[in-house]
Amino acid sequence: MATATYLCGVKTPFHFSIRPPLQYSRSFCSHQPLNLASPFGGSIQAQTSCLRVVCNVQNVHVVTRTESPQGLIKQLSCVMKFGGSSLASAERMKEVADLILSFPQECPVIVLSAMGKTTNKLLMAGEKAATCVSAVTEIDELSFVKELHHRTVDELGLEKTLITDHLEKLERLLNGIAVLKEFTPRAKDYLVSFGECMSTRIFSAYLNKIGVKARQYDAFDMGFITTDDFTNADILEATYPAVAKRLRGDWIKDPAIPIVTGFLGKGWRTCAVTTLGRGGSDLTATTIGKALGLREIQVWKDVDGVLTCDPNIYSGAEPVPYLTFDEAAELAYFGAQVLHPQSMRPAREGDIPVRVKNSYNPNAPGTLITKSRDMSKAVLTSIVLKRNVTMLDIVSTRMLGQFGFLAKVFSIFEDLGISVDVVATSEVSISLTLDPSKLWNRELIQQASELDHVVEELEKIAKVNLLQHRSIISLIGNVQRSSLVLEKAFRVLRMNSVNVQMISQGASKVNISLIVNDSEAERCVKALHSAFFEEGDLSDIN
Numbered sequence: 001m002a003t004a005t006y007l008c009g010v011k012t013p014f015h016f017s018i019r020p021p022l023q024y025s026r027s028f029c030s031h032q033p034l035n036l037a038s039p040f041g042g043s044i045q046a047q048t049s050c051l052r053v054v055c056n057v058q059n060v061h062v063v064t065r066t067e068s069p070q071g072l073i074k075q076l077s078c079v080m081k082f083g084g085s086s087l088a089s090a091e092r093m094k095e096v097a098d099l100i101l102s103f104p105q106e107c108p109v110i111v112l113s114a115m116g117k118t119t120n121k122l123l124m125a126g127e128k129a130a131t132c133v134s135a136v137t138e139i140d141e142l143s144f145v146k147e148l149h150h151r152t153v154d155e156l157g158l159e160k161t162l163i164t165d166h167l168e169k170l171e172r173l174l175n176g177i178a179v180l181k182e183f184t185p186r187a188k189d190y191l192v193s194f195g196e197c198m199s200t201r202i203f204s205a206y207l208n209k210i211g212v213k214a215r216q217y218d219a220f221d222m223g224f225i226t227t228d229d230f231t232n233a234d235i236l237e238a239t240y241p242a243v244a245k246r247l248r249g250d251w252i253k254d255p256a257i258p259i260v261t262g263f264l265g266k267g268w269r270t271c272a273v274t275t276l277g278r279g280g281s282d283l284t285a286t287t288i289g290k291a292l293g294l295r296e297i298q299v300w301k302d303v304d305g306v307l308t309c310d311p312n313i314y315s316g317a318e319p320v321p322y323l324t325f326d327e328a329a330e331l332a333y334f335g336a337q338v339l340h341p342q343s344m345r346p347a348r349e350g351d352i353p354v355r356v357k358n359s360y361n362p363n364a365p366g367t368l369i370t371k372s373r374d375m376s377k378a379v380l381t382s383i384v385l386k387r388n389v390t391m392l393d394i395v396s397t398r399m400l401g402q403f404g405f406l407a408k409v410f411s412i413f414e415d416l417g418i419s420v421d422v423v424a425t426s427e428v429s430i431s432l433t434l435d436p437s438k439l440w441n442r443e444l445i446q447q448a449s450e451l452d453h454v455v456e457e458l459e460k461i462a463k464v465n466l467l468q469h470r471s472i473i474s475l476i477g478n479v480q481r482s483s484l485v486l487e488k489a490f491r492v493l494r495m496n497s498v499n500v501q502m503i504s505q506g507a508s509k510v511n512i513s514l515i516v517n518d519s520e521a522e523r524c525v526k527a528l529h530s531a532f533f534e535e536g537d538l539s540d541i542n
């Protein structure tokens with residue numbers, strides 16, 4: 001296979017490949033004058049040169065290289081993602097715009113979540129529409145969403161018509177939910193999508209108003225193809241080339257800062273709007289970073305980076321300067337809300353650094369997440385808590401030495417489509433926790449019967465003890481020094497009279513998980529945090 005790549009600006013933007021057996025002809029057409037608007041204002045007189053590759057089968061690839069009088073024009077360079085916490089008001093939108101413009105050397109792709117708590121409000125409005133008898137217009141959450149967006153448009157000096165269509169559609173959708181008295185996962189995804197659709201339209205219009213050329217994109221219309229698992233869809237491989245083609249194509253034709261809806265996609269079978277799970281805009285950002293092979297992915301939050309523990313549990317949590325993709329993935333998977341559980345995957349695959357920064361405090365260095373880092377001094381990086389976990393103790397009813405027991409147990413989970421989080425096994429017994437993210441979005445009643453069904457199936461081959469209201473405390477760090485970590489952790493837990501019910505050191509080599517009662521969990525995290533990060537006596541055990 002022959003591969004040609006033009007180097008334009010910061011990163012390699014074009015790749016095309018031709019399989020040797022195909023006949024192809026090439027023609028160059030050069031020096032076609034083109035008027036390009038610079039996204040940061042003004043226009044650039046540019047020329048393009050095209051390399052046209054015509055294959056004798058069905059594909060025609062046209063690769064275009066764009067040049068300004070000074071040379072090649074800048075290419076999209078990084079992703080900047082801003083979450084709801086960074087975009088809570090018109091004032092915040094202005095500050096985010098200023099923040100973006102304070103990096104004139106960058107040509108960013110901007111990914112936005114819904115404003116403030118819009119997603120929660122929309123979900124609540126949907127629940128109320130499905131269960132209440134009063135008129136949809138009386139739902140407080142709908143009034144809140146309308147008021148927030150109207151006020152923002154007004155304060156930014158934008159046309160009211162910018163969002164009228166969306167607000168009308170939103171109300172009609174809630175009326176439909178009220179008539180059907182049903183709020184399906186598919187309806188949930190369509191309903192919450194209005195949040196991102198409106199925030200991106202408002203922000204893009206504002207940038208254009210202040211003279212920065214921007215173009216709004218709905219992710220479900222620009223190539224984000226997902227599974228049809230509403231409320232928790234996975235991104236499919238076809239997304240990467242589709243997104244790259246669309247963003248690059250538009251940028252070359254008419255450069256404008258892309259403003260993309262986070263969190264959303266399009267189901268590949270249903271063609272309906274899907275969402276990537278709560279906090280999914282982080283995943284949108286890393287997917288775009290990988291698709292375009294960008295230099296860096298920035299996720300701007302309301303905290304000074306990834307912290308040593310959840311600041312809502314312990315306000316003395318400190319920023320962690322460096323993390324590996326593996327550490328960040330474990331941290332996110334085991335419950336740190338700051339990053340979406342799947343968001344590290346595209347960044348790791350594309351080997352693109354992720355920087356977590358604070359939009360309220362841009363000068364703080366934040367956290368840099370890369371493939372590897374110097375672990376020589378690392379012991380513990382962060383403590384993560386996942387609450388309300390269900391644990392199962394499963395003991396084989398057969399004699400010791402019974403082979404195939406583990407396989408049978410896991411095939412039951414596979415058949416029922418339930419993910420397992422933490423596992424500890426012996427030849428005849430298994431203790432495990434169930435991944436609540438796979439149960440979160442389902443109706444409570446369904447959850448209960450689902451668990452009953454799991455137990456029923458398992459009881460055909462084992463004695464089962466179902467233990468609810470447990471927490472997983474994950475110690476993320478250098479498992480090469482696990483003895484040190486465990487020694488200290490158990491000393492702290494013993495001093496706090498906490499009994500650990502299960503322990504697992506994952507194959508990931510960055511995580512030790514301890515299972516304790518929900519009621520003891522926060523106390524444990526605080527005590528562990530203070531022992532590992534504040535008392536400074538790690539050197540003792542070193």
Ligand SMILES: Nc1ncnc2c1ncn2[C@@H]1O[C@H](COP(=O)(O)OP(=O)(O)O)[C@@H](O)[C@H]1O
Pocket residue numbers: 082083084085086113279300301302303305306307308309310311312335336337338339382
């Ligand atoms: N280990 C952690 N480090 C940083 N923030 C954390 C951590 N654990 C939980 N959080 C919470 O995550 C929040 C940021 O994530 P999120 O609300 O999803 O941001 P955004 O809406 O900007 O994407 C913080 O405000 C903080 O309360």
Ligand SMILES: N[C@@H](CC(=O)OP(=O)(O)O)C(=O)O
Pocket residue numbers: 082083084085113114119120195262263277278279280281282
């Ligand atoms: N708005 C969605 C998606 C998202 O990523 O939000 P945030 O970036 O504010 O966590 C949610 O609340 O889940």
